[in-house]
Amino acid sequence: MAPSTTTTYTTKQWILASKPTGAPVLSGPDATFKLQTVTLPPLKDGQLLCKVRHFSNDTGLRNFIQSTVAPERFYVPTVPVGSPMRSGIIAEVLESASPSYKAGDLVMDFHLGTWSELVVLEAATSQKLAPLPKNLSLTHYLGAFGASGLAAYTGLKFAGGAKPGDTVVISAAAGATGSMAIQIAIHLLGAKRVVGIAGSDEKCAWVQDQLGAHACVNYKSPTFVEDLKAATPEEVDVYFDNVGGHVLDAMLTRVKKHGTIAVCGAVSGYNSDEPMALRNWFELISMRINIKGFIMLDYMDKAPGILQELIGAVADGRIKLQDAETMVEARIEEQPEVWMRLFSGKNQGKLITNLIV
Amino acid sequence: MAPSTTTTYTTKQWILASKPTGAPVLSGPDATFKLQTVTLPPLKDGQLLCKVRHFSNDTGLRNFIQSTVAPERFYVPTVPVGSPMRSGIIAEVLESASPSYKAGDLVMDFHLGTWSELVVLEAATSQKLAPLPKNLSLTHYLGAFGASGLAAYTGLKFAGGAKPGDTVVISAAAGATGSMAIQIAIHLLGAKRVVGIAGSDEKCAWVQDQLGAHACVNYKSPTFVEDLKAATPEEVDVYFDNVGGHVLDAMLTRVKKHGTIAVCGAVSGYNSDEPMALRNWFELISMRINIKGFIMLDYMDKAPGILQELIGAVADGRIKLQDAETMVEARIEEQPEVWMRLFSGKNQGKLITNLIV
Incomplete structure (x- = not known):
């Protein structure tokens, strides 16, 4: 038989191993997260294979994995035990099965982003990142402009x-x-x-x-x-x-x-x-x-106008982003620890992971 | 010298003796309230000397005597230690120094009413009670129509x-x-x-x-x-x-x-x-x-219309007041105990004291 023409990819990926009571546990038998290596499914039409560049670290993720709120009353789907840990990400397209994207494009995704090195995103629900004025970092799309x-x-x-x-x-x-x-x-x-x-x-x-x-x-x-x-x-x-x-x-x-x-x-x-x-x-x-x-x-219809206003205010110096972003270089193995810094009381501004491989 | 022509009156009156921490105390050295006999000042123009018929028993009074809220952020004046305990009342005019009232009129007052047998009210801030349809009890002005x-x-x-x-x-x-x-x-x-x-x-x-x-x-x-x-x-x-x-x-x-x-x-x-x-x-x-x-x-401008609607709904049978008022016969000495029944979990509907002398 002819070999399949589809290349398969594997990636390291954090899954939710157990729901924490109190603070998430970073290691040991009760660890909240577990790192696994998974094979990604072949791309379907409209999908993008992407390499993650940045994780958005948000306190709200804590409630995605465990909270007093029943899942049907939570504002987005929660993370079931055994599923990949979700996260806002900025990623670079490696392979595109969508006419709207080409390799090298940068995308942001809050829906299907996970704590992984590689992810498969949907072109329809990802956001292609436009350049920002004055060479502002695109990571601001995860914070100040996100x-x-x-x-x-x-x-x-x-x-x-x-x-x-x-x-x-x-x-x-x-x-x-x-x-x-x-x-x-x-x-x-x-x-x-x-x-x-x-x-x-x-x-x-x-x-x-x-x-x-x-x-x-x-x-x-x-x-x-x-x-x-x-x-x-x-x-x-x-x-x-x-x-x-x-x-x-x-x-x-x-x-x-x-x-x-x-x-x-x-x-x-x-x-x-x-x-x-x-x-x-x-x-x-x-x-x-x-x-x-x-x-x-609830206000996404107003988001484009607001973002324009915010970007304008940064461009003309009214709003300052200096020191308002903390960038941490980390390997995928370190991502849970990076995220947990949000709860240490020491973080200043937006905490972003710069994923190194 | 000729004797003064002004008759003076004395009355029993509960004063706030101390601010309770937790439940008010009814007796002993830490008693929250203390009964005293005071001489009422002579009537001034616009005032009414009244005999109290009914006390309105309200849980909210608990916050008048002690709460976590600073007095300047409370919604009405609070009761300082040493002052008469306030209460909504229905009273009968004994002497009137106002052209708007005559002896025998029934008035309601939530501002100057106190746990007393006799009170001096201001005609301007008291409400003269109009008869209710179908011979409904005037005490409903303290509850359903109040x-x-x-x-x-x-x-x-x-x-x-x-x-x-x-x-x-x-x-x-x-x-x-x-x-x-x-x-x-x-x-x-x-x-x-x-x-x-x-x-x-x-x-x-x-x-x-x-x-x-x-x-x-x-x-x-x-x-x-x-x-x-x-x-x-x-x-x-x-x-x-x-x-x-x-x-x-x-x-x-x-x-x-x-x-x-x-x-x-x-x-x-x-x-x-x-x-x-x-x-x-x-x-x-x-x-x-x-x-x-x-x-x-905050909605007192709408009160007359609402009262008309409520009285109409009772008159035509939509709203029932049967068993919605608990009337307790009590002497002035018993009033703190009557009021405290609100916190026993046993009271049903509006709790009203019928003051007996």
């Missing part, structure tokens, strides 16, 4: 209803989404006063000095509640919450009457089995506070 | 945005506000399915059989979470929350995408020093839930 920037913008403007003249507070202000939210609130939405909340004095200094926040409060300080009060003397119109927990609890005492809390995340609880403890819930009633959970996917 | 009915209506319609065809869930469904909310949702707002949550099988039977709820779930049952799920097979558009705590936590898993939680109260925490524990907070994000704290005082 999910982080869109979450920051849509959460502030549409969920939070931020208006010119508002006082806005943003938690995880030194993170990928928070660092964009600080700058968007100031430069694109006309907030009068923007206050960050972050987990170290160093981060707070960056949020104030580099991102331009009017103040930034360290939530690990023993005087956090007093500091927060002092930083918001006229109370708060919109609180953009990435963290939940005791920071949210404190913010319930600072949001003004009829103010809004836009809830983007609750990272303080992602690796914990403990329930979230709120002492100040009655403020919700006494101050008629509005709390809105949101997902930026 | 704060409870208005909170139920405005919370469902304006904070909750309940629409015809919605599935609505109401906690503390056998309470003063909840029992009105159940009936308002069904008969005035056109809900397709209305589910109560209450604290005993007896209450649940009343909520279903007498108030007309399509189902009612006992939150003290070990199968509460499963029962709640079974009672809401198509999930929930609007949850009207009176209780907070583990009932709210369970409801976070039942509200549908973009659904609303209108928060009227959080009675599960009023007598507790423990923070509210939520395990399902991430549902707020994954299902884009909207949580709105509200106070019916």
Whole structure:
């Protein structure tokens, strides 16, 4: 028989080995992830064989693998045990079975990206990456010009209803989404006063000095509640919450009457089995506070316009991306450890893996 | 010298003796309230000397005497230690220094009412009670046609945005506000399915059989979470929350995408020093839930129209007030104990004190 003309490829790929209770486990018999080598199926029409260049490291992935939310109430498909761990990626097309792509094109994918060296993507659901002005790194499509920037913008403007003249507070202000939210609130939405909340004095200094926040409060300080009060003397119109927990609890005492809390995340609880403890819930009633959970996917019709606005603001210097991206060189074997740095409290800005082979 | 022509009156009056931590204490050295006898000041122009007939017993009063909310962020003035305990009242005018009132008139007052036998009210801020159709008791002005009915209506319609065809869930469904909310949702707002949550099988039977709820779930049952799920097979558009705590936590898993939680109260925490524990907070994000704290005082411009609608619905039999009011005969000495029955889990409907002298 003639040999098949189809070349087969194998790749290393992380699969979800078990659902963690609490923090994911990186090694040993209870390891959350397991590295395996798999053979990729032959390309079908419309598919792309791609080599992964970058992983987008996002705290939200923690909920993809295990959360209190039933899968049918989760906002995207979750990762079943035994399946490849999903991730936003930037990849380079090696072989294309789609007329829209050729070898060498760079694509971004949040749907079918996995922690793998090689992936098969669908041309129809991948996004071809256009060059950015001023030679900005294409990796910003994973952060400032991707999910982080869109979450920051849509959460502030549409969920939070931020208006010119508002006082806005943003938690995880030194993170990928928070660092964009600080700058968007100031430069694109006309907030009068923007206050960050972050987990170290160093981060707070960056949020104030580099991102331009009017103040930034360290939530690990023993005087956090007093500091927060002092930083918001006229109370708060919109609180953009990435963290939940005791920071949210404190913010319930600072949001003004009829103010809004836009809830983007609750990272303080992602690796914990403990329930979230709120002492100040009655403020919700006494101050008629509005709390809105949101997902930026609900605003995708507005995404092109927002991205144009964000790219313009970076190009003309209003929004600064300097030091807002942390790039880690890593082999595929190290990817779970890289991702877990998000939960160490040490990361600044968008954490991106530069995959080395 | 000629004797003064002004008659002076004395009255027994409960004052707040100390702020409770946890449940109010009824007796002993740590008693929350203290009964004293005071001499009332002479009437000024525009004032009314009144004899109290009824106290409105409301769980919300618990927060007037002590809560986590700073007084400047509370929705009405709180009660300082040493001041008379406030309460909604119905009273009979004994002496009037206002042309708008004469002796024998019945007035309602939520601003200056106190736990006293005699009170001095301001004519300008008191409400003269008009007769009700079909000889309905005037005490309904304290409940169904007062704060409870208005909170139920405005919370469902304006904070909750309940629409015809919605599935609505109401906690503390056998309470003063909840029992009105159940009936308002069904008969005035056109809900397709209305589910109560209450604290005993007896209450649940009343909520279903007498108030007309399509189902009612006992939150003290070990199968509460499963029962709640079974009672809401198509999930929930609007949850009207009176209780907070583990009932709210369970409801976070039942509200549908973009659904609303209108928060009227959080009675599960009023007598507790423990923070509210939520395990399902991430549902707020994954299902884009909207949580709105509200106070019916914000809708007072709509109150006359709503009251007319409520009175009409009772007059034509759509809303039933039978067994929806619990009247307790009590002397002034017993009033703190009567009020505390609200927290025993045994009260049904509006709890009213008929003050006997």
